[in-house]
Amino acid sequence: MPxxxxxxHEQAVAVLRRALRGDRxxxxxxxxxxxxVGKTALAIALAQAANxxxxxxxxxxxxxxxxxxxxxxxxxxxxxxxPPTQAGKPALPAGEGHGASPRPTAEACGExxxxxxxxAGLHPDVRIVQPRLSLTATKKVEGDGEEDREExxxxxxxxxxxxxxxxxxxxxxxxASLAAVEARRRVYIVxxxxxxxxxxxxxxxxxxxxxxxxxxxxxxxxxxxRMLPTLISRCxxxxxxxxxPEEMAAKLAAAYxxxxxEQRAVVAGLSAGAWGRAQGLMEEPQILAVRKELLEMxxxxxxxxxxxxxxxxxxxAAAAEQWWRAEHPDEIGERMLxxxxxxxxxxxxxxxxxxxxxxxxxxxxxxxxxxxxPDYREEILYAARRYPPQAAVEACRVLGEFRRDLAQNVxxxxxxEALWVxxxxxxxx
Amino acid sequence: xxxxxxxxxxxxEILQTISRGVxxxxxxxxxxxxxxxxxxGNLRLVATDLxxxxxxxxxxxxxxxEGAVTIPGRVFNEIVASLAEEEVSLESESPGELTIRxxxxxxxxxxxxSDDFQFLPAIEPEVEFTLPEGDLRKILSxxxxxxxxxxxxxxxxxxxxCAKPDNLIVVATDTYRLALRTLSLPLDVAEEKKVIVSAxxxxxxxxxxxxDSSDPVSVRLSRRLVEFEVRNLKIASRxxxxxxxxxxxxxxxxxxxxxxxxxAPLERVLRRAFIVxxxxxxxxxxxxxxxLLRLSAQAPDLGSVEEEIEMELTGDPIxxxxxxxxxxxxxxxxxxxxxxxxxxxxxxxxxxxxxxRDDYTYVVMPMQIIA
Numbered sequence: 001m002p003x004x005x006x007x008x009h010e011q012a013v014a015v016l017r018r019a020l021r022g023d024r025x026x027x028x029x030x031x032x033x034x035x036x037v038g039k040t041a042l043a044i045a046l047a048q049a050a051n052x053x054x055x056x057x058x059x060x061x062x063x064x065x066x067x068x069x070x071x072x073x074x075x076x077x078x079x080x081x082x083p084p085t086q087a088g089k090p091a092l093p094a095g096e097g098h099g100a101s102p103r104p105t106a107e108a109c110g111e112x113x114x115x116x117x118x119x120a121g122l123h124p125d126v127r128i129v130q131p132r133l134s135l136t137a138t139k140k141v142e143g144d145g146e147e148d149r150e151e152x153x154x155x156x157x158x159x160x161x162x163x164x165x166x167x168x169x170x171x172x173x174x175x176a177s178l179a180a181v182e183a184r185r186r187v188y189i190v191x192x193x194x195x196x197x198x199x200x201x202x203x204x205x206x207x208x209x210x211x212x213x214x215x216x217x218x219x220x221x222x223x224x225x226r227m228l229p230t231l232i233s234r235c236x237x238x239x240x241x242x243x244x245p246e247e248m249a250a251k252l253a254a255a256y257x258x259x260x261x262e263q264r265a266v267v268a269g270l271s272a273g274a275w276g277r278a279q280g281l282m283e284e285p286q287i288l289a290v291r292k293e294l295l296e297m298x299x300x301x302x303x304x305x306x307x308x309x310x311x312x313x314x315x316x317a318a319a320a321e322q323w324w325r326a327e328h329p330d331e332i333g334e335r336m337l338x339x340x341x342x343x344x345x346x347x348x349x350x351x352x353x354x355x356x357x358x359x360x361x362x363x364x365x366x367x368x369x370x371x372x373x374p375d376y377r378e379e380i381l382y383a384a385r386r387y388p389p390q391a392a393v394e395a396c397r398v399l400g401e402f403r404r405d406l407a408q409n410v411x412x413x414x415x416x417e418a419l420w421v422x423x424x425x426x427x428x429x
Numbered sequence: 430x431x432x433x434x435x436x437x438x439x440x441x442e443i444l445q446t447i448s449r450g451v452x453x454x455x456x457x458x459x460x461x462x463x464x465x466x467x468x469x470g471n472l473r474l475v476a477t478d479l480x481x482x483x484x485x486x487x488x489x490x491x492x493x494x495e496g497a498v499t500i501p502g503r504v505f506n507e508i509v510a511s512l513a514e515e516e517v518s519l520e521s522e523s524p525g526e527l528t529i530r531x532x533x534x535x536x537x538x539x540x541x542x543s544d545d546f547q548f549l550p551a552i553e554p555e556v557e558f559t560l561p562e563g564d565l566r567k568i569l570s571x572x573x574x575x576x577x578x579x580x581x582x583x584x585x586x587x588x589x590x591c592a593k594p595d596n597l598i599v600v601a602t603d604t605y606r607l608a609l610r611t612l613s614l615p616l617d618v619a620e621e622k623k624v625i626v627s628a629x630x631x632x633x634x635x636x637x638x639x640x641d642s643s644d645p646v647s648v649r650l651s652r653r654l655v656e657f658e659v660r661n662l663k664i665a666s667r668x669x670x671x672x673x674x675x676x677x678x679x680x681x682x683x684x685x686x687x688x689x690x691x692x693a694p695l696e697r698v699l700r701r702a703f704i705v706x707x708x709x710x711x712x713x714x715x716x717x718x719x720x721l722l723r724l725s726a727q728a729p730d731l732g733s734v735e736e737e738i739e740m741e742l743t744g745d746p747i748x749x750x751x752x753x754x755x756x757x758x759x760x761x762x763x764x765x766x767x768x769x770x771x772x773x774x775x776x777x778x779x780x781x782x783x784x785x786r787d788d789y790t791y792v793v794m795p796m797q798i799i800a
Contacts, residue, residue, distance in 0.1 A: 122457055124479040124547065170580055171454075175480055177583030178627070178667035179653035182550055206581060212670050 001045050001119060002110045007251050007275040008243045009042060015238060016046050017106035025050065025185060026236045027211040030193075031220040033240030036276030039220035040128070040191055042240065046218065047126045047187035048108035048115045055108075114182075125183030129172055131162035131195045159347050164196045169203055176212050186215040193219040194226035201228045208234040242273020245370070251275070256282050262375060263288065269358070269372040286326030290319050291355050298359040299379040302386045306421055313416035320348040346406050353399050360399070363392040391426040398422050431465065431496030433472050434518040435488060437509065437531060443474060443488050444506045446662065449633060450476030450484035451502030459545045463505055465519070465527070466497035466543065472519075475548065476502055477665075481629040483549045485663040500527050500540035508536055549665050552656045554649035556592055558616040562646050562659055566638035568599050568610045569631055571762045571789055576628035577603035584671040587625040592618050592650065600676045601628070606755045606793040607679050613788070625673055626655050630666035637662065680792055681780055684771035686744030688722065689784055692768050696760045698736045702726045703753045705734040712796050713753040718746035726753070749775045750796040756781070759791040 003013045012031075019025050029046075031039040049055075108115050117123040172188055180186050190196075190204070205228065208217060219235060221227060243251065248268045256264065259282060270291060271278035281287055297312060297319075304312065324337060324344055337344050358372040359380075366384035371377060387395065402410075402419050447463060455461050455478055464475040472490035477483035498521040509517065512531040520528045524543070529536040569588075577585035588601040597612045634657055638646070647658040656665040699713065706713050708728035716723045722740040727733035749772060759781055760768065767784035775798065781791040 122545075122547065127456070174580060174583065177586075177669055177671070178480060179670050181479065181653070181667060203581065 001041060001048070002108045003045050003049060004107065005110070006038060006042055006045055007255075008247065009038060009240050012042060012238045012240055013045075016042075016049075020046075020049055020106045025216045027216060028208045028235035029216065029218045030224070030232060030235035030237045031218060031240055032224050032237055033220075033222065034242055034272065034274055035222045036271075036274040036280070037222075037240045037242055038275050039222075039240055040189065041276070042238075043187070043189045043218040043220060044119060044126075044128075045108065046216075047123075047189070048110065048118050049106060050185040050187060050216070051114050051118065051123075051126070051183050052108035052110075053112040053114045123183070124175075124181040125186040126189075127172060127175065128189040128191065129164060129168050130191045131159075131164050132168075133159055133162050159343065161343070162192075162195065164190065164193070164200060166197070166200045166203070169196070169200050173203060173207050176207060176215055180214065184214065186212075187218060188215070189218045189220070191220050192222070193231070194221045194223045198228060201231050205231050205234060243275060244273065245269070248273055248275075248278060252278060252282070255279075265374055266291070269374065270355070272354070280327065284326050287323055290323045290326065290352075293319055293322075294352060294355045295359055295373060295376055295379075298356055299376065299383055301420075301423055302383050302427065304420075304424055306424055309417045309420035309424065312420040313413060316349075316352065316416050316420075317345055317412065320345045320352050323351060324348045342412055345412060349406055350403060353403050357396055357399050360387070360392045360395040363387045363395075364389045386427045386429075388428060391428060394426050395423055398426070430494060430523070431467055431492075431498055431519065431521040431527075432494035433467060433490045433492045434516050435472055435490035437512050437514050437517050439488055439490075440472075440517055441509050441512075443486060444509050446637060447474045447476050447484050447486060448502045448506040449636075450478070450482045452478035452480075452482075453503065455479070457547070459499055459541045460547065461502060462499035462540055462546065463502040464497065464499050464543060464546045464548075467492040467495045475546075477547075477549055479547060479549060481627050481666050482633060483663075483665040484633075485548075485665070486661055496521055497543035498525065498527050498540055499543050499546050500538050504538065508538070549654065549667070552649050552651050552654045552665065554651050554656075556618050556622040556650045557647065558592060558597075558618060559645040559647050560597065560612065560614060560616075562638050562642040562644045563640055564612060564614075564643075565646050565648075565657075566635060566640055567764075568597075568612055569635045569638070571610050571764075572599045572601045572608040573628050573631045573635070574758050574762070575601040575603060575606050575608040575791075576631075579603070583669055584625060584673060586629075587627045587669040588631060589673040589676070590624050590626055590648075590650070590655075592616050592622045592648075594618055594620075600673070602674065602676065602679070604674075604794075605752070606758075606791065607676060608759070609676060609680070609790045609792075611788045622650055623673070624650050624655060625669040625671065627666055627669055630655070630664065634664055637664065679778070680790060681771065681773060681778055684773045684777075684780060686742065686747055686772045688717070688743075688747070688770040688772070689741040690722070690738065690768055690770065692760055692763060692766060694738055695768070696757065698724055698738050699753050699757050699760070702734050702736055703757070705731055706753045709799075710796070711752040711754045712750050712799070713756075714748070714750045714798055716746075716748045717742060744772075747772055747775075748798065749779065750798045751779065751793055752796060755793045759793075763789070763791075 003017065006013060031043060033039050114123065118126045121128055176186065176188060196204070208231070224232060245268055248271065249264060252264045252268055266288060267278050267281045270281055297315060321337065324333065327333070362371045362373055362380045363384045365371070366380050371380060373380065398419065402415060405415055451461055451463060453461055460478060466473045468487055470492055471487040472492065473485070473487045475483070475485045508529060512534055515532045517529060517531040520530070522528065525539065525541045527538045527540055529538060573588050576588055580586060585603055588599055591598040591600070593616065595613065595615055597614070597616060598609065600607065600609045602608070638659065644660060649656040653668060654665055655668055656663055702713050702724050703711065705728050706726035708731055709726065713724055713726045717740060719742060720739055722738050724736040724738065725733065763783050765783040765786070769782050769784045771780040776795060778792050778794050781793065783789055
């Protein structure tokens with residue numbers, strides 16, 4: 001995917017393009033931004049731009065071009081992140097692959113063999129590591145064939161307890177210590193880097209401190225606070241911000257002209273500015289149906305009796321299951337659900353809680369500001385009378401607490417029931 | 430679509446070798462397969478993990494239709510190994526599938542289309558030379574055991590190959606010991622070329638090379654790759670990048686004591702001492718004067734051992750401790766009857782050389798003497 005196909009992130013793209021044009025890619029990048037905002041897509045785009053075969057054709061190298069050679073001891077290893085020092089060395093002798101490196105320019109074609117293999121994860125010098133479930137857990141969902149396992153592991157990246165394992169990092173670093181096969185610049189992408197154990201982080205840190213030549217590590221995270229500060233300090237940070245609502249609406253209109261305006265408005269609100277999520281919602285209308293169900297549930301809170309919490313709890317669990325099925329309509333999603341229903345629901349409930357949070361957030365601003373769920377305007381105004389801003393704030397806190405409880409192994413059924421009881425308890429007459 | 434046949438014995442033998450190039454844990458499923466194609470009337474087999482190892486060979490076969498396919502390496506090896514000793518026919522009817530027939534057996538194996546299979550790029554050698562197979566095997570056996578296993582320092586997990594116009598030097602070290610082997614022979618190289626080759630590929634190469642053969646092995650080096658070619662088999666690997674430690678500085682220049690020992694008795698003595706020593710970090714203490722060397726080892730929970738062996742000592746009495754394993758590693762491959770151990774102080778490294786030869790040097794760090 002060329003940079004031009006990246007939705008939003010103009011500022012980040014400009015920063016990366018400048019680094020590419022000046023031949024100043026650092027050893028470590030840290031892409032920080034919320035989930036599904038486009039961190040990995042941008043990392044892949046950068047890897048392609050740095051290695052595209054057509055770069056020379058599209059942008060002939062200038063006399064200024066030179067190979068990017070960093071000498072031992074000339075690297076910037078101080079505490080402050082910053083561009084590595086330049087060592088204006090003469091071009092290295094040509095090797096296999098591309099021969100004399102043309103100067104990397106700022107755009108990839110997206111069509112040449114290199115670009116395609118990078119996008120497909122098949123390029124030997126560009127690797128992507130994503131969190132996975134521990135092997136025993138993966139085994140449960142493992143099918144007979146290799147392919148099943150692969151896919152199940154891709155799903156695993158989204159599970160809350162998925163981790164980047166020490167084996168994978170070792171493998172990656174082993175590969176990084178070898179000479180490049182063909183790339184001008186090797187790019188190693190480590191997704192959700194905060195899921196690494198500290199010991200694994202330290203292995204990575206060691207390599208970032210003494211990096212192999214012509215190599216860029218791109219780490220991505222949505223929770224930089226959970227990372228080792230030493231690791232952060234070795235990377236140049238690139239912030240990826242959610243798209244503002246107007247921009248999201250415009251991009252959605254451009255990408256999905258056939259969809260109804262209402263659907264686009266709902267998706268724009270629900271996606272919280274993350275393009276990846278917006279895409280998912282547009283392409284999986286089932287999820288919008290689940291959202292509708294959830295909002296109905298929330299709206300009905302004004303008239304529920306406490307004993308109904310039992311049923312609402314069950315409904316919420318069912319909705320989570322439905323959402324999971326909508327996002328993973330294949331056999332592997334089904335198998336994961338069968339093998340670890342509790343675990344799947346815990347992960348999936350996070351998305352549901354966000355919808356409920358958006359409801360109570362709307363109650364806070366009812367009649368005063370822009371709504372996340374504009375299609376429920378009437379219901380929100382009505383419910384806001386039973387949930388004044390203070391109660392709505394409290395409700396968001398309750399939801400946040402439940403989210404924490406989920407991670408700490410609360411009994412799912414009891415937790416869900418208690419959640420509804422507590423939300424009802426916040427009503428005023 | 431590929432259609433070929435070949436005797437079971439031939440195919441089995443080559444698969445034993447080739448299937449070792451299949452990593453089995455590649456993130457790209459197709460790289461866990463063996464690539465099989467027709468090539469100039471031969472059958473070509475390739476396996477590579479795209480990192481440490483690429484094995485590429487051809488076997489004579491009856492090719493009746495050109496084509497290519499990839500099939501799971503381990504399964505293919507297992508199937509062929511278990512077939513009757515008759516002609517094996519390989520037929521690929523559709524992309525990514527292979528039918529294997531032999532006698533009354535009939536396997537139908539699902540693989541992956543050959544187009545997806547990736548190879549290491551063809552090497553564009555900057556330096557190329559040949560040396561006899563047996564010699565290369567000897568050199569490797571005398572050095573690569575000293576390569577480090579510690580992946581946090583990748584450079585030391587490989588051996589340095591230094592090709593000069595009139596000799597080849599191979600060096601391996603894990604910082605506790607260093608093995609250096611020189612082979613004097615005119616290499617057709619214009620200037621010195623240094624590369625670091627992973628111990629993994631060298632280990633595989635050693636398995637393939639035959640001790641008593643003098644067939645030529647071609648060695649090709651480029652900036653990124655190394656390739657060895659022996660008897661129709663190409664074995665290649667990506668080089669390890671980085672600066673190898675300055676090994677010349679490690680070799681003690683002026684040891685003032687010299688012990689000459691018989692290799693076989695020393696090995697026996699060390700092995701016996703090792704039974705105790707292995708419980709205390711393999712520590713064996715060497716004390717000696719005039720013509721008697723005493724070796725001792727002790728383990729807190731087990732007890733102790735003392736051994737005596739004859740030697741010729743030049744210089745003052747000695748007292749030093751070594752890791753017995755490290756000494757044995759070298760003695761096992763040293764060759765010859767006698768070995769010379771050069772020492773300075775008890776905290777200075779020792780140097781082992783087969784007596785009267787200066788083409789093999791082994792430096793080993795001492796351990797602290799406890800009690």
